Amino acid sequence: MFYYIIDILGTIAFAISGVLVAMEKKLDLFGVCIIAFVTAVGGGTLRDMLIGDTPVVWMRSSDYVITILGSVVFAILFVNQLKYLRRTLFLFDTIGIGLFTMVGIEKGISADLMPVMCIFLGTITASFGGVIRDILCNEIPVIFRKEVYATACVFGGISYFLLIKLPWDGAFSYVTAILIIISIRLLAVRFKITLPNIYRNKK
Template identity: 65%
Template sequence: MFYFILDILGTIAFAISGVMVAMDKKLDVFGVFIVAFVTAVGGGTLRDVLIGQTPLFWLKDLTYIVTIIGAVIVAVVFRSRMSYFKRSLLLFDTLGIGLYTLVGVEKGLAVGLSPIMCVALGTITACFGGVTRDILCNEIPVIFRREIYATACILGGFGFFILRQLPLEETYSYATAILIIIVIRLLAVKFKLALPNIYKST
């Protein structure tokens, strides 16, 4: 049940981030929904394909479609209250990667993958929806820039496996790992932390 709640919360966060990017690009209603949809399910779709779980999760359970539709409606109706676009987008995108990383890790554990592969699967789950969103909206995906993005997912994922070795309830391990990802991402943005640039300035 806890895993399902994480999945739904991640779906809401990513759907809203997709709506915000689409509205910034002034897409029509159909375009807004499509961008929100691929942002919310893109990473999970690739994850399920990689581990051979078919039908895909959103084909088996209409809860995801209903959740995305609801998130789109709420985000559109209250768009005027999201006055600081970039700040709001950062918040929902960060919540999304935190939640979806652990959803992907859980999926990996369920099929017996090693910790490293679980973290890789969690990072894919968290990042690929945003990559698809940015490509559709003609933006360079955040994961391909110098920003601390996928790195936060990786650190949070490994943090989860370290926490599992402690005498804690697994729920606390999940929650703490999600918090690690969110804090790393927000601190990286606040203090403009970035990965080293391999290109020399000319």
């Protein structure tokens, strides 16, 4: 029940972020719905197609579709107020990333994949919705250019595989890993930490 609520909150945050990007691009109502949808479920969809767990997850329950449609209606009605909710949205989004990463990792473990592949799946689940959103909007995906985002997923995933070796209940490792992901992202944004610059000759 707890996980379910966080999952839904994460889906809402991702869907709303999709609506905001799509409206900036002046897409029509259908375009806005599609972008909201792919932002929210794109990562999980790619993950399910990669491991062959089909039909992909959002096809098996109407919860996602209903949640996303509701989010789109809400976002369009209150688009002007959403500016003031930026912090709340960012928090939802960050919580969503934490949870989505762990959902992907769990899926990888169920499919008997190596830990490194599980971490990949977790990162894909959390970040590729945004990548597909940016491709559809004809932008270079934002996570390739700035912000510690996928990096947080990768570190959280590594922590999880270290933590489950400890003599405690697996659920603690799970929750701790989510908290690590959330903390890394919050701290990175708060203190403007970015990935090391790999370019010697800057313009």
